[in-house]
Amino acid sequence: xxxxxxxxxFATCVxxxxxxxxxxxxxxxxxxxxxxxxxxxxxxxxxxxxPTGPTTPPGVITTIPRPPVIxxxxxxxxxxxxxxxxxxxxxxxxxxxxxxxxxxxxxxxxQTIPTVSFQGIPETFLVQPPSPTIAxxxxxxxxxxxxxxxxxxxxxxxxxxxxxVPSWFAGTIFQTVCASNQNCVFGDVNVRYDQMHGRFLIVxxxxxxxxxxxxxxxxxxxxxxxxxxxxxxxxxxRMDGSTSSTNWADFPQVGLDNAAVYVTTNQFSFxxxxxxxxxxxxxxxxxxxxxxxxxxxxxxxxxxTNADATCTPASTLQVPHLRGRTQAGTGAGVMINASDTxxxxxxTLWQINxxxxxxPTVTRNTLNNVWAYSYPANAPQLGSTVPxxxxxxxxxxxxxxxxxxxxxxxxxxxxxPTTVAYSVIDVLHNKVTLQQRFTNGNFFYPAFDVPASVxxxxxxxxxxxxxxxxxxxxxxxxxGVTNVKAGEDFYAPSxxxxxxxxxxxxxxxxxxxxxxxxxxxxxVSGTPTWGTWNAFFPWSTSQAFNDVDSxxxxxxxxxxxxLWNVTKGCSVNPPAFCPTxxxxxxxxxxxxxxxxxxxxxxxxxTPFFADxxxxxxxxxxxxxxxxxxxxxxxxxxxxKFCPNDLATRRQAATFIIRGKLAGLxxxxxxxxxxxxxxxxxxxxANFSFIQKFTELGYTNGCSASPAMFCPDxxxxxxxxxxxxxxxxxx
Numbered sequence: 254x255x256x257x258x259x260x261x262x263f264a265t266c267v268x269x270x271x272x273x274x275x276x277x278x279x280x281x282x283x284x285x286x287x288x289x290x291x292x293x294x295x296x297x298x299x300x301x302x303x304p305t306g307p308t309t310p311p312g313v314i315t316t317i318p319r320p321p322v323i324x325x326x327x328x329x330x331x332x333x334x335x336x337x338x339x340x341x342x343x344x345x346x347x348x349x350x351x352x353x354x355x356x357x358x359x360x361x362x363x364q365t366i367p368t369v370s371f372q373g374i375p376e377t378f379l380v381q382p383p384s385p386t387i388a389x390x391x392x393x394x395x396x397x398x399x400x401x402x403x404x405x406x407x408x409x410x411x412x413x414x415x416x417x418v419p420s421w422f423a424g425t426i427f428q429t430v431c432a433s434n435q436n437c438v439f440g441d442v443n444v445r446y447d448q449m450h451g452r453f454l455i456v457x458x459x460x461x462x463x464x465x466x467x468x469x470x471x472x473x474x475x476x477x478x479x480x481x482x483x484x485x486x487x488x489x490x491r492m493d494g495s496t497s498s499t500n501w502a503d504f505p506q507v508g509l510d511n512a513a514v515y516v517t518t519n520q521f522s523f524x525x526x527x528x529x530x531x532x533x534x535x536x537x538x539x540x541x542x543x544x545x546x547x548x549x550x551x552x553x554x555x556x557x558t559n560a561d562a563t564c565t566p567a568s569t570l571q572v573p574h575l576r577g578r579t580q581a582g583t584g585a586g587v588m589i590n591a592s593d594t595x596x597x598x599x600x601t602l603w604q605i606n607x608x609x610x611x612x613p614t615v616t617r618n619t620l621n622n623v624w625a626y627s628y629p630a631n632a633p634q635l636g637s638t639v640p641x642x643x644x645x646x647x648x649x650x651x652x653x654x655x656x657x658x659x660x661x662x663x664x665x666x667x668x669x670p671t672t673v674a675y676s677v678i679d680v681l682h683n684k685v686t687l688q689q690r691f692t693n694g695n696f697f698y699p700a701f702d703v704p705a706s707v708x709x710x711x712x713x714x715x716x717x718x719x720x721x722x723x724x725x726x727x728x729x730x731x732x733g734v735t736n737v738k739a740g741e742d743f744y745a746p747s748x749x750x751x752x753x754x755x756x757x758x759x760x761x762x763x764x765x766x767x768x769x770x771x772x773x774x775x776x777v778s779g780t781p782t783w784g785t786w787n788a789f790f791p792w793s794t795s796q797a798f799n800d801v802d803s804x805x806x807x808x809x810x811x812x813x814x815x816l817w818n819v820t821k822g823c824s825v826n827p828p829a830f831c832p833t834x835x836x837x838x839x840x841x842x843x844x845x846x847x848x849x850x851x852x853x854x855x856x857x858x859t860p861f862f863a864d865x866x867x868x869x870x871x872x873x874x875x876x877x878x879x880x881x882x883x884x885x886x887x888x889x890x891x892x893k894f895c896p897n898d899l900a901t902r903r904q905a906a907t908f909i910i911r912g913k914l915a916g917l918x919x920x921x922x923x924x925x926x927x928x929x930x931x932x933x934x935x936x937x938a939n940f941s942f943i944q945k946f947t948e949l950g951y952t953n954g955c956s957a958s959p960a961m962f963c964p965d966x967x968x969x970x971x972x973x974x975x976x977x978x979x980x981x982x983x
Contacts, residue, residue: 279564282557282615285494288550291487293426295472297405297416298480315380316750317399317440318460319504321645322519322528322568323593328645331595331628334670336640337695338633342727344694346717351622352679354686354711362706363716363766363790365736371410373769373785374398381746385785386756387769388446388453391950393479395453396756396769397442398785403455405479410787414479418442418457422470426487430470433463439470441753443507448761448983449579450917451477451949452542456507456516459487465523467491467501469516469534473541476923477948486541486549490518493532494553500529504753508572508588508651511579511916512609513537515586517570520555530556531570533588537609539917552613559592559601560619567601568593573651573658576759577705577817577982581851582656586613587680591646591662595627600676602658602683618683623676624690629663630670632695632751634722634773635729639745641722643671643697649754652703655817655851656681659713661699664690671695673719677711687711694723700734700755700768705982706792706809708816716790718768720755734770738786744773746781761983762950764809765791798822798830801971807832810974813982819847823970832971838887839871839896841905844973845883845912846874848981862886862894871896882919883911902955903939903964905973906946909980914945930954930962939964951979 321328350356373385373396380400388395394406403421405414418439419427431437438460445454453474460467467490475482490502502518509515514536520529532555540546557567567590575583586605591597600623604616631640644663652659658678665671673696677687700718707714718737724730731740732751744751756769767789774784794812796802801811811830814820823831836844846854856876860866865875875894878884887895914922924944928934933943943962946952955963 279558279560282554284552284554284613285496286550286552286611287492287494288548289486289488290548291426291429292549293424293485295421295483295485297414297483315400316748317380317382317438319753320521320526332631334630334665336630336633336671337669339694339723339727339729342693343725344723344727345692346689347692348687348689350687350711352684352686356687357710357712359715360708360712361715361793362704363714364793365716367737367788367790369410369789370737371787373787374402374404375784376782377401382750382752383771383783383785384442384753385769385771386442386444387758387767387787388444389758389760389767390446390453390477391762394787395444395479396787397444397455399440399442421472422485426485430459430466430468430487431461432466433461435463437461441504443505445507445509445574446758446761447509449511449575450538450542450914454507454514456505458502458505460501469502469505475544484544488534488551493555499523504569506571508574510575510583510585512585514541515572517572519568528568531567533570533572535608535613544923552611554613554615557603557615560617561592565594569645569647571648571651571660573653575653576703577654578849578851580849582681583653587653587658589648589651589658589660591648593645596625598623598625602678602680620678620683620685623685624666624674624688626664626666629665629672629697632671632697632722633729634743635731636743637745639749641732641744641749641751643751644753649699650701650757654703655709659703661701663697666690671697673697673699675713675717677713687713689713691719693727694721696721698752698755700757700770702757702759702766704759704764704766704792705813705978706764706794716766718757718770720770732773734772734786737768737770737788738772740773742773742775744781744783759983760789762979763791764978764983765789797828799827800829801832807971807975810978811971813978814974817982819844819977830970832969834970835967836900836970836973837896838894838898838900839875841900841908841968841973842878843871843874844977845908846877848977849912850877856880861892863891864893865896882915883908900968901965902962902968903943905968905976907939907942909976910942910945913980924948929960931959932961933964951976
């Protein structure tokens, strides 16, 4: 472990697309680079020393600070709109397409009844709000709440580990970020599972107002499981690139794409606690996920402004979690923010250009003609005259799939003052194509993600989970989570701040939707308490092929392959998939390349292989496989691909792992050293690939007792569908 955190390199202005309004140009953003060397290894399976700093004693209410980005009096004025009082009408939804794009007829991609549902982290210290978040890997559920614990559950909801948040960062990191040893804040927690590279990522703020320190804490797992070991990092948030500021960072929000991790913050002055500007910190995955990294570089972009009439500062930037195909219409470094002005009719969409370079720039695009929105009104609750503070009109979580940006937003409309709205945004054409909102109730904090079963097109998931104080019949009730957990009592401390967000994620193995939310528990001796609840909703698809009905165990995987045009099946009329037929190497190449790039990609025109001429219908896909380093062919002199040979399970594992990891690690990725299978020993030439393939949850092998992978068995089409969807679409 080393103790030092410094910002070096450079500071400069970011080139920003000019926006001219009333003869003025809204100012450019700024940027700069820095580094941190403050890091330490951590193993959550080994008991750690509790930090010597203070903890919150029982009976003391501590509020995680999140000051408003507009002046407090303006915030209260916006929030003073009378909430909607239930009138007995059942809640519903309403939709529009601002762009005029056709709305895809409703699909049912997520079941509406959870198959797993269990109590999450309970209130231990009286910390508010909990803002629960959740991440799910191949074999682990992780949940975090503000100020309390990082908890690991099994996939059936059994708790197996609990670590106090400051204990997770105990040692030199804790001593540095909490230098005063006084009531430091560890809050605004986020946990993600990066399904692209098989890592868990924890992000939170550490604020010490006494010593004037503000740090971004990052914890990254070394593999795809909770017990794979972790590396903790602390990055000084008072630094804007290489320049020291007098500000602290609030409300870190994390996004991921195939190349980088992005953490956005709102910067506030230490002296007055007033909002100054928003910032995004860009960290290359090749640095963050490298276990040999001892100096972590980053790039900051800050002081971004909206292109509205007064050039208002952008706030609460959200960067999406990239899902599905990593190279199909996604772009790199997309951000979005809502406005903080009443009755706004625009969002600001940002494109970060060259995000992994030392000179990233941003392009600003204003998306107009959306529903006029303001901050949501506070939510009434049964049994109390104290309403719940539902926060500002910011986006809570963003998901990016195939060039479409999906977001859930706390919002207030003139006729629905406390509700949640969802938007679909075409980032390639800079337009909002779909908006949907809850009606006839009081709704807040979307637990939002987009499973692969949604498919392409102008459509949103059918099961949208939110906090609410309105029951299914339109009556006022206690604060709970729709379709997940009903409230049990009212929640009314002096400051009824209910939260900042709920959590949601996609199961990387089964493809369904996990959600985590907060509900009001029974009061204890008159004291209001909160609880958290986690639930899993399996995915659901419609039959695509006559020979694969709903009783087939791989039904959904095969249908998702068809939804995203990875396969057209083995027959068009009648539609058939031929699930048990073997896959040839050329078909496997088509499946993999379509799962990464779609059908729109460039490829070398000069043939790599003697047996795959330019006239071969699969020539583009095989050429792309070779260009990407996914295959080396089957022979070298002359160079051949053997396109008509039957593909084996070992070839599928090798090709898929290279397709996911080659761009970041080449063949030098980490993997479990202890063999999973008796028929794939350490001496096997493809041992590392099959180990990684198994660690990421793509296979359970071909036999359980003894554990076997059957590496040289022929790959069938249904096996290929399961492998492909788990690897590239979940």
